[in-house]
Amino acid sequence: MKKLSVLFIAFFSAIILVACGNDDSSSSSSGTQVISQTSNNYYQGVIKNGHYLTSKSRGVSVQQNDNQLNLKGFENGLLSISKDQFPTDTYILQEGQYIDTNTAENWLGRKSKSNPDGLNPSGKDTEVPLYLQQMDEQDFMEQSHGDLKIKGMTIGLGINSVYYYRKEAYGAVYQKTLDDKEIVKQGKAIADKVLQRLRKNKDLKDIPIVIALYKQASNDSLVGGNFFAYSVNKDGATSVDNWKSLDIKNYVLPDETSSEVNTNDEDAFENFKNQVQKFFPNLSGVTAQAHYVDGTLRGMHINITTQFYGQSEIISFTQYVQTTAKKYLPNSIPIDVQISSSEGIQSFLARKTGAKNFYSHVFTSY
């Protein structure tokens, strides 16, 4: 396991230590404020003593992921699971404050004499795989007498699908694909231990604690992994016995390796791609992340990279993509499209769930 860098410790210390007044309307006697919600798709967040209250352990996850898509996908996926259990119009999201950096590092390590809390199996790195790769805590709060009280928690556990290891320091990286059944078994066993440990804190004794298991994508994947199971543990339960399976899959399009993507969706994307590439032949790369739940396409992130620069070209291209996307891409699902050149993002389009038309914006400069 990689160690948290000094940089990160400095980062979080800076956030926590700098003193500062607060002058917003929703401040309380305890110096806690709530960030206004601008969409019911998002939670209100927490400002404490004038600053955003950051996660006590997140730096660890950043260090734990060689493929940062596993981090983004994990955090976003966990938010989706949380929203079903803790609706955004009732609960305020506080970034994890119960599992601190030290605890997270210990739990993510191997069990050993010097680290009895390690949630990964004891043994040599070359012989026994690490299963638990990352962890995220989300706290769900309600306001009470001007203060915030914890009313629920969600824990995400990222389990490796591929174990990467070295036989010697700085040596070649070896990899071992882990068995799906073992991933499930290990994930559930770790979840049990985590739940037991959390229940020992008096704040967390009687609140609902949701635990969700995520299968990490491989390091070379162009899309993150996926959550495959979750459980809602009410009333102070100390062992998890009500696992629910999740059928979530993420793919990259065009899909050259697997034939698991729905053919209609694949054809729709291919048609879109061809139309776009006709506009500037050989000059546009068009790829997408496609998100499936229960076998149905639920969203897409599309990336178009081009080599042109002219403002009129970008405007025309963006209008063309907007018309083409509406014509060829699946209806109703949320889709966003980033159009970038080597100089960065040039324009962007997005359609929200259920909307008919795309919003578009061309980035300009004075």
Next chain:
Amino acid sequence: MKKLSVLFIAFFSAIILVACGNDDSSSSSSGTQVISQTSNNYYQGVIKNGHYLTSKSRGVSVQQNDNQLNLKGFENGLLSISKDQFPTDTYILQEGQYIDTNTAENWLGRKSKSNPDGLNPSGKDTEVPLYLQQMDEQDFMEQSHGDLKIKGMTIGLGINSVYYYRKEAYGAVYQKTLDDKEIVKQGKAIADKVLQRLRKNKDLKDIPIVIALYKQASNDSLVGGNFFAYSVNKDGATSVDNWKSLDIKNYVLPDETSSEVNTNDEDAFENFKNQVQKFFPNLSGVTAQAHYVDGTLRGMHINITTQFYGQSEIISFTQYVQTTAKKYLPNSIPIDVQISSSEGIQSFLARKTGAKNFYSHVFTSY
């Protein structure tokens, strides 16, 4: 003057030569199609033989600008001037097809025996400044019997405010600030010649030709230059005699060098900036480009760079910026905000002219 690279020639040839069918509804017998307008803020563009019809000379402008902000600002500013003369609901924008690459290179060069068409004064680089730095042509078309006919043209001429030169190849770069009166005088003289030359083409004999003069920003500027004069030349006029002044200024905020920015606007931005930086102290850079017309703020592009990564942090920060922008920044004008980390754009906010609320989008990944 820098020479057009072979790469650029290859680029434009590729666009023009690759043959391809077209299958859109608005195609004509001549293989010309029009790109649907998705907003009346934008022009319809032109597709010919299945591909976007790119400018015949734009590659030259790309090479001519050491500061690419002069290019973006120039193209955007010219579009604004054009929209006043050739409304987007009547005219179709075709990228310049009359001034080709060779012509543009010759015109941008010094007048000499081998280059009689040079619009820059003859003389040695070390003694006589180059005034004309870039040029842009926009053609305004109307559909007639399924074909496009040119009905108007706009020409932008970028005049240096600072002349950069070397005393020897690869030697140190020297600079000379050019006199404002001389910039105006040279710009107007060049405009006369350009108009005369364009009128010789029978397509352009009797159409209105708008010529606009742009003062290039220095190479180290964080915002582009500004248009300072334009003329609308109707009825086949061959000399420009109706110049109109433009009072357009662009500034960078926070404004450390000049005291020309309106104090109220500066305070508003400062307050916004302070609020944003409170959220993540020492970790957020906040700058803006501010656009003034006739002394009034008409728009802002704001850039926020941060060092955080967490999805919940980005969402909370974006909501916070949205509320703060609405509270502190000037009303009614169009404003966009890009929030980026070292990994690229993380989220974005925009408010259109006259709108009350900001649209926001957080970029995510599956």
